[in-house]
Amino acid sequence: MPSVETVRGPVDLDELGTTLVHEHLRLRSSPVDTEFPHLYDGDDAYRRATGVASALVGQGVKTICDPSCMYHGRDIRFLARVSEETGLQVVPCTGIYTYSQLPQYFANRDADHMAEVFAHDIEVGIQGTDIKAAFLKCAVDEPGLTDGVEKVLRACARASKRTGRPIMAHSHPDTRRGLEIMDVLDEEGVDPAKVQVAHTGDTDDLGYIEELLARGPFIGMDRYGTEIFLPDDKRDPTILALLERGYADRMFLSADACAEFDWFPPELVEQMAPNWKSTYVFDGVVPRLREGGMTDDQLEQMTVANVKRWLGS
Numbered sequence: 557m558p559s560v561e562t563v564r565g566p567v568d569l570d571e572l573g574t575t576l577v578h579e580h581l582r583l584r585s586s587p588v589d590t591e592f593p594h595l596y597d598g599d600d601a602y603r604r605a606t607g608v609a610s611a612l613v614g615q616g617v618k619t620i621c622d623p624s625c626m627y628h629g630r631d632i633r634f635l636a637r638v639s640e641e642t643g644l645q646v647v648p649c650t651g652i653y654t655y656s657q658l659p660q661y662f663a664n665r666d667a668d669h670m671a672e673v674f675a676h677d678i679e680v681g682i683q684g685t686d687i688k689a690a691f692l693k694c695a696v697d698e699p700g701l702t703d704g705v706e707k708v709l710r711a712c713a714r715a716s717k718r719t720g721r722p723i724m725a726h727s728h729p730d731t732r733r734g735l736e737i738m739d740v741l742d743e744e745g746v747d748p749a750k751v752q753v754a755h756t757g758d759t760d761d762l763g764y765i766e767e768l769l770a771r772g773p774f775i776g777m778d779r780y781g782t783e784i785f786l787p788d789d790k791r792d793p794t795i796l797a798l799l800e801r802g803y804a805d806r807m808f809l810s811a812d813a814c815a816e817f818d819w820f821p822p823e824l825v826e827q828m829a830p831n832w833k834s835t836y837v838f839d840g841v842v843p844r845l846r847e848g849g850m851t852d853d854q855l856e857q858m859t860v861a862n863v864k865r866w867l868g869s
């Protein structure tokens with residue numbers, strides 16, 4: 557049985573069970589966190605992360621993929637401690653999350669060097685541990701393929717081809733970035749079955765989504781509760797329409813929520829996005845989609861079978 561890396565070592569693909577494919581146990585604006593650690597409360601972050609992880613386990617979620625990478629304050633030992641304490645399986649990644657610039661280190665070196673760095677996390681281990689990355693993460697947002705963004709995308713492609721690991725690419729559907737992502741990955745020779753275009757659920761433009769699906773990737777319907785990107789009452793019908801058109805085997809459900817999140821003052825986040833929580837998927841979204849006609853089999857595909865196919869691709 558093929559296996560997948562988690563923060564507590566490899567598990568059989570069959571052991572993944574119900575999985576939320578895009579949740580963060582902690583998201584910090586690095587390097588702010590390492591330069592000004594007094595701004596952060598480590599005990600509180602740990603309490604929040606274990607609280608969310610335990611609540612997910614209580615809902616029957618067995619695994620999350622945590623796409624925290626460079627610029628997210630990725631801390632693999634933190635993820636391992638939370639997983640150890642709560643039993644939630646956490647699938648970690650490597651990569652760089654930027655919409656434009658790179659630090660001088662990477663700006664002045666080529667994509668092949670960056671690919672080597674990513675491959676180290678996959679083949680040797682992350683941050684001095686023997687915990688290995690299970691997938692690669694990159695981002696193409698509104699600014700598009702800046703030099704830095706394109707370098708990360710190509711480095712992910714090359715590391716994926718070398719190691720066989722799949723790719724999750726953050727996208728900005730309003731500017732149709734998913735298609736640009738596929739253009740570059742196709743050019744690099746990546747098998748589209750290894751690609752997940754995250755945040756595709758931020759649009760209800762079925763024309764764009766079907767154009768993207770025709771290119772072969774999985775899509776993330778993964779930002780439930782973030783009404784500023786798209787209200788839930790537009791997300792639901794989009795998913796139901798895609799289910800009706802036969803795409804249950806191509807979608808993931810998730811919230812992209814963060815147990816600790818420092819991009820905005822916490823009060824503002826609570827006010828702007830009260831439902832933006834990892835537990836909201838099974839508390840709020842799944843019951844609504846069921847009412848709208850989603851079958852058990854379709855749910856199983858989006859939360860179990862597709863995850864196995866993507867991570868095991």
Ligand SMILES: [Zn+2]
Binds near residue numbers: 578812
């Ligand atoms: Zn995310």
